[in-house]
Amino acid sequence: xxxxAPAANGxxxxxxxxxxxxxxxxxxxxxxxxxAAVRWGGAALFAGVFALLIFVLLHESSSAxxxxxxxxxxxxxxxxxxQYGAGVFAVGTLLTTLVALVIAVPIGLGTATFLAELAPxxxxxxxxxxxxxxxxxxxxxxxxxxLIVLTPLFARHVEPFLKxxxxxxxxxxxxxxxxxxLLAGVVLAIMILPTIVALSRVAMSGVALADREAxxxxxxxxxxxxxxxxxxxxxxxxxxxxxxxxxRALGEAIxxxxxxxxxxxxxxxxxxxxxxxxxxxxxxxxxANPGTLEKSGVVALVVVLLGISVLVNAGGQILLRxxxxxxxxxxxxxxxxxxTGPAS
Amino acid sequence: MTDTTLSLEGTPPATVAxxxxxxxxxxxxxxxxxxxxxGNVATSLCAAALCVSLVPLIALVAYVVxxxxxxxxxxxxxxxxxPEGIPGNGIGNAIVGTLVIVAIAMAMxxxxxxxxxxxxxxxxxxxxxxxxxxxxxxxxxxSIAIGVFAYATFVIAFGYSGLAxxxxxxxxxxxxxxxxxxxxxxxxxxxxxxxxLALGSRRARVVRSVVLRSAVPGIVTGNLLAxxxxxxxxxxxxxxxxxxxxxxxxxxxxxxxxxxxIYTNATQPYADAQRTAWGTALVLMVLVVMLSVGARAxxxxxxRKAR
Numbered sequence: 282x283x284x285x286a287p288a289a290n291g292x293x294x295x296x297x298x299x300x301x302x303x304x305x306x307x308x309x310x311x312x313x314x315x316x317a318a319v320r321w322g323g324a325a326l327f328a329g330v331f332a333l334l335i336f337v338l339l340h341e342s343s344s345a346x347x348x349x350x351x352x353x354x355x356x357x358x359x360x361x362x363x364q365y366g367a368g369v370f371a372v373g374t375l376l377t378t379l380v381a382l383v384i385a386v387p388i389g390l391g392t393a394t395f396l397a398e399l400a401p402x403x404x405x406x407x408x409x410x411x412x413x414x415x416x417x418x419x420x421x422x423x424x425x426x427x428l429i430v431l432t433p434l435f436a437r438h439v440e441p442f443l444k445x446x447x448x449x450x451x452x453x454x455x456x457x458x459x460x461x462x463l464l465a466g467v468v469l470a471i472m473i474l475p476t477i478v479a480l481s482r483v484a485m486s487g488v489a490l491a492d493r494e495a496x497x498x499x500x501x502x503x504x505x506x507x508x509x510x511x512x513x514x515x516x517x518x519x520x521x522x523x524x525x526x527x528x529r530a531l532g533e534a535i536x537x538x539x540x541x542x543x544x545x546x547x548x549x550x551x552x553x554x555x556x557x558x559x560x561x562x563x564x565x566x567x568x569a570n571p572g573t574l575e576k577s578g579v580v581a582l583v584v585v586l587l588g589i590s591v592l593v594n595a596g597g598q599i600l601l602r603x604x605x606x607x608x609x610x611x612x613x614x615x616x617x618x619x620x621t622g623p624a625s
Numbered sequence: 626m627t628d629t630t631l632s633l634e635g636t637p638p639a640t641v642a643x644x645x646x647x648x649x650x651x652x653x654x655x656x657x658x659x660x661x662x663x664g665n666v667a668t669s670l671c672a673a674a675l676c677v678s679l680v681p682l683i684a685l686v687a688y689v690v691x692x693x694x695x696x697x698x699x700x701x702x703x704x705x706x707x708p709e710g711i712p713g714n715g716i717g718n719a720i721v722g723t724l725v726i727v728a729i730a731m732a733m734x735x736x737x738x739x740x741x742x743x744x745x746x747x748x749x750x751x752x753x754x755x756x757x758x759x760x761x762x763x764x765x766x767x768s769i770a771i772g773v774f775a776y777a778t779f780v781i782a783f784g785y786s787g788l789a790x791x792x793x794x795x796x797x798x799x800x801x802x803x804x805x806x807x808x809x810x811x812x813x814x815x816x817x818x819x820x821x822l823a824l825g826s827r828r829a830r831v832v833r834s835v836v837l838r839s840a841v842p843g844i845v846t847g848n849l850l851a852x853x854x855x856x857x858x859x860x861x862x863x864x865x866x867x868x869x870x871x872x873x874x875x876x877x878x879x880x881x882x883x884x885x886x887i888y889t890n891a892t893q894p895y896a897d898a899q900r901t902a903w904g905t906a907l908v909l910m911v912l913v914v915m916l917s918v919g920a921r922a923x924x925x926x927x928x929r930k931a932r
Contacts (some may be wrong), residue, residue: 298834316829320747323740324756327803330796331759337777338770353926386627393676399668400675408675417917421884425891426685429899430922470806471681500657504664523859532767535888558858562769566864571781583773587766594765 289375342581344574351486353581358545358561360569365578367585369547370429374557374589377531377537380466381473386523388470389477396478397485398507416475424536427468432459432540433468440552453552460542463551465560467539468554469533473526479526483516485511524597531590534559558586630782685911692727693907696900702908706886709895715902716905718872720753722880723909724758726787726866727856729876730794735848736803737795745803746810757807760800767862776864787865787880793861798851805847809840842927860882883909 345365346353356366392412396405404492436459441454443463453463488511512519534557542554543564556564562582569575704715745753775793783789813836821831837844855861859864867879883905890902 301656316827316832320744321741323737323742324744324752326737327741327756327799328759330799331763333778334763334771334774334796337774341777381679388674390677392678395668395671395675399671404732408679411679412682414914414917415686417857417913418685419859419884419913421857421859421887422689422910425887425902425906426688428891430684430688471685474678475682485914502660502664504667505660508667520672528765532765532769534767534769535863535884535886539888539891552795559767559769563775563860563863575699580773587770590765590767591762594761598761 284313299335313373338580338584338587342577342584343579345577346584348574349578351583354585358565358578359571360565360575360578363574365575365581367582369545370556370558370561370582371585371589373541373548373555374531374559374586376551376555377405377465377469377541377557378527380551381464381469381526381530382523384467384470385474385477385526389474389522389526390481390519392474392478393481393485394507394512397482398511399503410481412475412478416479418475420472420533420536423468423472424539427464427471427536428539431464431468431530435459435461435464444552451550453550455552458554460540460554462541462548462555465537465541465555465557466551468536469530472533472536473530477522477528480522481515482516484522487518488514521597524593527597528590528593531593532559532586534563538563558582558589562586585587653701667895689903689906689910692900692903696904697907701904705872706817706901709897713900714897716883716886716901716908718869719872719881719883719886719905720908721872722787722866722869722882723856723884723912725874725876726880727794727852727881728792728796728864729788729791730855731848731852733791733795733811734802735802738799738806738848739844741803742806742810745807747828755809756803760900761801763796767860768797768858769863772861772864775861779869783877785865785874785879787866787873787878790866790880790882793865793878794855794858797858797861798848801851801854802848805851806844807842808848810836811845812843813839830907842924844925845927846920849923850915853913853916854921856916857909858886859888863888883912 282589295402331383348363349356349365353368354371355368356364357369358364358366396409396412400408407570436457439452439454440459440461440463446452446453492510492514493506496510501509538560541556541560543556543560545555545556545561546553562579565575565579565582569579697726700713701715702720705715706716707714707716724779737843741756745756771793775789775796778877779786779789780791812862818831821835822828825835862882862885866882868885869879874878886905887902887909890898890905893899
């Protein structure tokens with residue numbers, strides 16, 4: 282049995298020790314069957330859970346789908362009339378997500394550009410840390426704050442003010458109740474803002490220094506470098522950030538249920554209390570008795586929501602893949618790790 | 626402003642050059658002035674965006690701290706909930722519940738995530754691509770969907786229990802862990818694999834002694850971050866653990882958890898309930914932030930040790 286000489290500088294380097302250990306262990310025990318079993322077992326469990334998830338949700342919702350047919354996609358929700366459509370909730374989901382994106386994307390990108398390119402270091406460094414920690418605030422806490430602080434604020438000040446704005450006021454008719462599609466959108470915007478800022482900042486700081494220097498050498502101002510060099514260079518990362526944020530806004534259930542007003546009628550105004558797929562699931566799931574058509578209808582809402590979020594994610598992946606010869610797209614997880622991981 | 630139509634005929638070449646230089650300089654200066662003004666306006670707009678995004682976020686955290694701190698006491702952290710209006714309210718059972726549920730979820734998800742990641746790393750192919758795709762779909766899946774899934778598989782069969790909540794959180798964390806583990810293992814240089822294999826050792830030995838050892842910082846960070854995400858989730862727990870007013874250590878019984886405590890208390894009109902909600906929100910927030918700071922610190926420490 283031989284031993285490996287220590288590294289030249291005398292330092293112990295864990296993987297090299299490991300190589301030495303492999304020598305010592307060489308053919309000490311028979312067969313690698315256990316390791317293969319572990320790998321295959323892990324993969325089988327993972328695939329099994331995934332398949333079970335799809336199967337169970339489809340199975341539980343099958344009677345509602347059979348009852349409603351394709352009309353489930355646009356009909357309303359009315360258990361008294363045995364009508365379990367996802368249409369109104371889907372509209373609510375899309376509206377709240379749209380409001381959230383309209384608010385959070387411009388503000389988030391402006392903030393990220395400022396932090397990555399324009400701000401002096403003494404401003405950028407603490408603000409970056411702050412924003413990244415805010416990305417870790419649980420959504421239930423944002424929902425709680427929205428319910429207790431923002432609801433009265435919106436009912437008394439923000440919504441009456443918006444109704445008086447010319448032209449735009451048309452979007453905001455009806456009584457200012459506080460809890461509304463609009464408020465849910467704002468709460469979602471606050472929830473996804475740190476995600477957008479943190480991820481697009483990482484994408485922007487990934488643009489090569491040489492590209493920036495090329496811009497500077499052409500006498501571009503700082504802003505021109507940011508606008509013409511950094512933003513186009515970071516486009517894929519920014520798209521990934523927005524896709525991930527949109528996915529979260531679509532799927533958030535609890536925080537939205539606390540502020541959206543939970544009304545099953547079609548929302549004709551942004552000030553109207555409404556419901557999203559997520560909030561409707563939260564509210565109707567416990568009400569419905571097991572084994573009834575209503576329960577199956579709620580699970581059908583889950584399937585529709587899952588379908589929408591998979592479509593959005595797949596759409597995002599395709600968008601990211603659009604350019605030829607570009608490196609493979611980073612999935613949502615890599616993006617999450619990029620923000621919170623030590624590398625950033 | 627200079628006359629832009631400069632007649633060149635009859636002027637000596639040196640003067641033409643000077644005239645051109647002047648023209649160019651004037652033009653450049655005029656345009657530079659405009660470019661600077663545009664840049665200043667845009668920079669101010671971006672600075673304004675920073676202010677706009679920081680205001681609600683700081684207001685949120687400040688509000689949680691200011692409403693949560695008065696609720697905090699040692700009693701609050703160890704007692705169980707009391708009926709409305711009776712002092713001595715606490716969330717001890719919810720803290721224990723969260724810790725037990727998350728610990729069991731980790732015990733379920735970490736080994737499966739690691740084993741699956743090894744499969745994906747060792748056997749690139751259709752099955753691995755499908756597993757990765759599944760992980761991406763699951764990561765993007767709304768957590769409420771996972772809650773309903775856990776209800777339909779676990780709760781219908783065995784009733785409400787902490788274990789059902791752990792299962793839901795494990796399903797939530799699994800795809801994140803798989804991708805994080807895979808990413809960490811992919812950074813191990815091929816040379817190290819080959820060095821190990823060239824010595825004639827079995828793959829299991831190479832993986833255990835070489836690959837896992839150098840991927841450990843990434844694996845630990847990724848798993849801790851997945852845990853930090855899961856600990857604040859309400860949606861997977863709301864249909865699974867049912868909630869409880871008492872200390873429950875048996876995972877097969879209904880349990881309490883902090884996010885659920887916030888949710889149920891926030892939607893009640895009593896002042897005491899809202900105090901509890903804010904206090905719990907503060908404890909939960911501190912726990913999550915500590916976990917993400919801890920994940921970075923552990924990663925930094927392990928990285929230093931490995932070098």
